[in-house]
Amino acid sequence: MQSADVSFQPRTPITIKLIGLGGCGGNLVSTLQLPAAQIGVIVANTDQQDLVGRTTVPTRILLGPQLTGGKGAGGHPQVGAEATLESEPVLAQALAGADLVVIVAGMGGGTGTGAAPVVARLARQLGALTLAFVTMPFQVEKGKRSRTAEQGLASLTATADAVVVVSNQKILRFVPPRETLSNALTYSNTILSAAISGVVEQLSLPSLMQLDFSHVRQTLSNAGQTMLGIGSATGSDAAQRAVQMALRCDLLEGHLMKARRLFVSIIGGNNLGLHDVNNAIAQIHQTIDNEMDLAIGVVSSPHQANPDRVRVTLIASEVDSFRRPAGASANKSAPRPKPPVQSQAPALRKYDDLPPFLKLHRRGSA
Numbered sequence: 001m002q003s004a005d006v007s008f009q010p011r012t013p014i015t016i017k018l019i020g021l022g023g024c025g026g027n028l029v030s031t032l033q034l035p036a037a038q039i040g041v042i043v044a045n046t047d048q049q050d051l052v053g054r055t056t057v058p059t060r061i062l063l064g065p066q067l068t069g070g071k072g073a074g075g076h077p078q079v080g081a082e083a084t085l086e087s088e089p090v091l092a093q094a095l096a097g098a099d100l101v102v103i104v105a106g107m108g109g110g111t112g113t114g115a116a117p118v119v120a121r122l123a124r125q126l127g128a129l130t131l132a133f134v135t136m137p138f139q140v141e142k143g144k145r146s147r148t149a150e151q152g153l154a155s156l157t158a159t160a161d162a163v164v165v166v167s168n169q170k171i172l173r174f175v176p177p178r179e180t181l182s183n184a185l186t187y188s189n190t191i192l193s194a195a196i197s198g199v200v201e202q203l204s205l206p207s208l209m210q211l212d213f214s215h216v217r218q219t220l221s222n223a224g225q226t227m228l229g230i231g232s233a234t235g236s237d238a239a240q241r242a243v244q245m246a247l248r249c250d251l252l253e254g255h256l257m258k259a260r261r262l263f264v265s266i267i268g269g270n271n272l273g274l275h276d277v278n279n280a281i282a283q284i285h286q287t288i289d290n291e292m293d294l295a296i297g298v299v300s301s302p303h304q305a306n307p308d309r310v311r312v313t314l315i316a317s318e319v320d321s322f323r324r325p326a327g328a329s330a331n332k333s334a335p336r337p338k339p340p341v342q343s344q345a346p347a348l349r350k351y352d353d354l355p356p357f358l359k360l361h362r363r364g365s366a
């Protein structure tokens with residue numbers, strides 16, 4: 001069993017800019033609880049009313065005032081994209097100096113879908129590692145909205161470094177039949193918020209383990225569409241159980257064993273136990289392929305309300321998803337995955353610490 005050396009390490013601070021696009025993106029970034037001093041939060045929308053009325057984020061950008069007059073994109077991504085191009089100089093100013101740009105948007109409408117690829121291209125041109133967190137629509141929104149969302153996702157995947165997708169429809173499968181649509185949205189927002197803060201907090205707080213930004217950049221740049229796993233637990237072996245949850249997460253689309261790059265964020269409170277973290281990291285090494293490029297970060301967050309809670313976010317990228325020059329073979333350089341290893345770590349004893357959407361699913365499927 002491999003173990004990890006866990007000790008306090010200094011880290012060069014990086015500049016992070018988080019930008020929420022359209023209604024969904026604006027909602028999400030406005031409600032995230034983040035160590036604000038280190039992170040520049042921006043919301044941008046074609047809808048002036050939304051910008052004025054629904055967020056208190058200080059940096060608000062009206063996209064395409066000449067084109068749309070602040071009246072929204074009317075569900076047309078082409079309008080969202082053109083409005084964003086019109087506002088590119090303002091956006092460039094807001095994003096300047098960022099090492100990491102995190103884009104948040106809902107795919108399927110006009111603004112987020114059209115703006116996200118334009119902002120991703122701009123952020124990369126400015127030299128930032130560019131990650132996008134997006135929702136895909138519910139089936140009830142089907143038809144044009146779904147097609148719009150698929151096209152938007154394809155275009156975003158071609159421009160951002162890495163894209164984390166949370167499908168509203170998939171979340172609905174974990175929600176009891178009588179639950180309201182707005183509660184389903186809350187579940188989806190909880191997952192997205194957990195994933196975003198897992199990355200942003202990890203990279204903005206002092207590190208307990210050596211993880212420099214250049215390694216994160218190497219792991220996530222040109223990663224394409226990724227897999228997401230999240231876990232959360234409290235108690236004496238919280239880190240181990242949270243890691244187990246993330247490794248087995250129902251949200252993971254694809255096979256973790258086929259992943260070639262893996263970013264793992266472990267965030268605890270003031271009571272984070274070093275032996276627990278050490279065992280959790282050993283567990284990750286046991287589960288994944290030795291050839292995988294692995295970037296693990298561990299931080300203890302003073303902002304966390306419960307000092308016993310440990311949160312884990314895992315972003316994995318399969319070799320088939322990497323963006324590569326046309327004509328290059330996907331599997332040529334990929335080492336063969338080793339067969340799954342039977343974990344020697346203790347099995348999950350209870351699911352009480354899981355976020356409710358996963359808890360419901362586990363119970364329902366047991």
Ligand SMILES: Nc1nc2c(ncn2[C@@H]2O[C@H](COP(=O)(O)OP(=O)(O)OP(=O)(O)O)[C@@H](O)[C@H]2O)c(=O)[nH]1
Nearest residue numbers: 022023024027073075106108109110111112137188
């Ligand atoms: N999880 C989650 N999804 C949302 C939320 N709001 C909207 N969505 C999803 O995101 C998609 C796009 O909606 P919006 O973000 O409101 O659209 P927009 O980008 O502002 O586009 P326009 O209104 O046409 O300018 C919707 O089809 C929903 O599936 C939210 O608060 N949470």
